[in-house]
Amino acid sequence: MKKQNNYSIYTPEKIASSMVNDIFSEYFKNGNKKQLLDNIRICDISCGSGNLLIPAVEKLLKLSKEIYGIYEFKKEWVSGFDLDEHALTEAKLKIKLLLLQYNIDNVQLNIQKLNSLELDNVKYNIIIGNPPYLGEKNNRELFQKIKATNFGKKYYESKMDYFYFFIEKAVELLESNGLLIYLTTNYWLRADSGQILRNTLKENGNFLKISIYDNSLFNNAIGQHNIIFLWKKNLSENTPIFVDIVGKQFQVSNNEIYDTYNKIVLADDIERQFNNKIQKYSNFLLDDLVNINQGIISGYDKAFVFDKYDDKFKEYLKPFYKNKDIEKYTHKKNQFWILYLDKNININPKLEEYLNPFYDRLAKRREVTSQRIKWWQLQWAREQNIFEEPKILVRQRCKTNNFAYSDTKFYGSADIYFITKKTEDINLFFILGYMNSKIFLEWFRFNGKFKGKNFEFYATPLKETPIYYPSDQKELLFIENLVKKQIASYDEQTQEIIDNYFYAIFNI
Known part of the structure; x- marks a missing residue:
């Protein structure tokens, strides 16, 4: 029952x-x-x-x-x-x-x-x-x-x-x-x-x-x-x-x-052989190379998210995206704006006047009642740098592996994950190429999570995903240049070259 x-x-x-x-x-x-x-x-x-x-x-x-x-x-x-x-x-x-x-x-x-x-x-x-x-x-x-x-x-x-x-x-x-x-x-x-x-x-x-x-x-x-x-x-x-x-x-x-x-x-015999090869030829997990962070939880979007830019709040507004804005390698232009109010922000009288009608709802949030945040702050604002530094964008649920790159301000809610470098020398373009490859999708099909016909690209299964990450700069640059082409203009033939590279790496 x-x-x-x-x-x-x-x-x-x-x-x-x-x-x-x-x-x-x-x-x-x-x-x-x-x-x-x-x-x-x-x-x-x-x-x-x-x-x-x-x-x-x-x-x-x-x-x-x-x-x-x-x-x-x-x-x-x-x-x-x-x-x-x-x-x-x-x-x-x-x-x-x-x-x-x-x-x-x-x-x-x-x-x-x-x-x-x-x-x-x-x-x-x-x-x-x-x-x-x-x-x-x-x-x-x-x-x-x-x-x-x-x-x-x-x-x-x-x-x-x-x-x-x-x-x-x-x-x-x-x-x-x-x-x-x-x-x-x-x-x-x-x-x-x-x-x-x-x-x-x-x-x-x-x-x-x-x-x-x-x-x-x-x-x-x-x-x-x-x-x-x-x-x-x-x-x-x-x-x-x-x-x-x-x-x-x-x-x-x-x-x-x-x-x-x-x-x-x-997994059947063929799928287990595939898994064994991925594990055999991988030398890292994604978690070894990158940080995987969830997006903003406002606690009440109606108070914080605008569908139009309002100049009087320009010092607080940040471009805000929905997960459907994320495509393969690229993303659409934002249609929304969010009041990014974290622990480092002090609000002016105009903003406080705007937020006052939402006070009763905002004040009842758990983090406010436990005095972890002030009533007008975002419930979980996250660290601002994850939205502003170079990053890979992940739709939490998607029918395929559509991951994008952004080096601009890209603020999003909790149904988006933000992948950033753990060290400055990590090549995000190479990692993005791998994540958008057929090999990655097959691995996740056998080992990841699903919600119906959608993959669930949550933090834990992403962190646990094995990856081959080369020490040879020539290899890194080879994939980086192809990925940059895809970001500029997606092309199936270019994607086939990326896919074939990883097929060869994993001997599949």
Whole structure:
């Protein structure tokens, strides 16, 4: 179940049936079927209205007929927990109606209102689920309560999602060789906030199957991108993972999916060979050569951003750009201006008079209430030099690698990253050529982050990107001159020369 902004989204029937079929097939794969059925203990710790439990119950009924010769249902076979009483009532009713179809009545169901994150001293051999998705940003009180518990202290990570806790609790509740199948968003595979979650799964068992979708499995959750994974609590069996990524299928072992940063990279043999070559021939990470800084967070754009230049505020106004202004190698002219008010600025009476109508809104910002900034300052102004010295411009989200160069004043918001030199001798043109190359895009496709069909060029994956950076000035100047041509006037043939240079460097 997904809960967000006071609404719930339940697992579609077809998806629920497929998940149940997958985990039952694995559970009954080996051993005595009667003994396995006798001992089965299934739980959905965020069961909602029972969309995953219902196909599980029906599957059990059919198996009981096959194995026992009669339709039978035992209370201890299935448990479901949630905090939504209305949903639980619906789940019980639907399961009882299903049981009646098989002439089974008067069965007490173990479906109850309970905070499953507090469950302890109970074990299951199958856990199924579609846990609630909630970000910490708008649900701080909920996260604070969990953080105060021993469970929360063990698993909490800054900027994590609420559903991480449900995966970790499922790992705890599974007995040895127990099976877990979950439907979630796919962001946690590579998210900075998913380190503890990935470690928990890595240190306690192995994936058996992973399916990744480039669209939402829910009609009313557009923009969400899902993963269904089957995992076994067993470290002794390093069985291959069956991977299905948007219809592309392959197998990979569990010990091959974790990169050097413990992020999960799902790549077939060809992709892994590509990754190995990039790492083999690289001699730096981008983080070794450049600073990667996020743009301005104003806290209230309406107060600070102008769509026209106002001469009476000329000492404060700076050219302000949107991320869509960034193109490959170059950028458009700014259409906006921003009042750049940082800790070094003193405002004059005219500006204070202009800002006064926004006082109530500006004064409520966290950094103002904690007295880190004055009420009229930008919430996060950043260091001014990153906007004014030579830099590479990065759109935080983009369908391809469109990175630009600027040596003029270019102020932008937090959906733009600014790449500047760590030392004066670093050649930004060479780095820009690499970042705009096909090689870079392929690396990021396998190892970076996505939001739907958009790459997410965030600071961490950019910093972790390997690069070949030559010591030979001739090589640096060769690419620099080509990049300068592209900045002056983009040309596909020139880009092909740049691409071929890097293909040759990495022996691809």
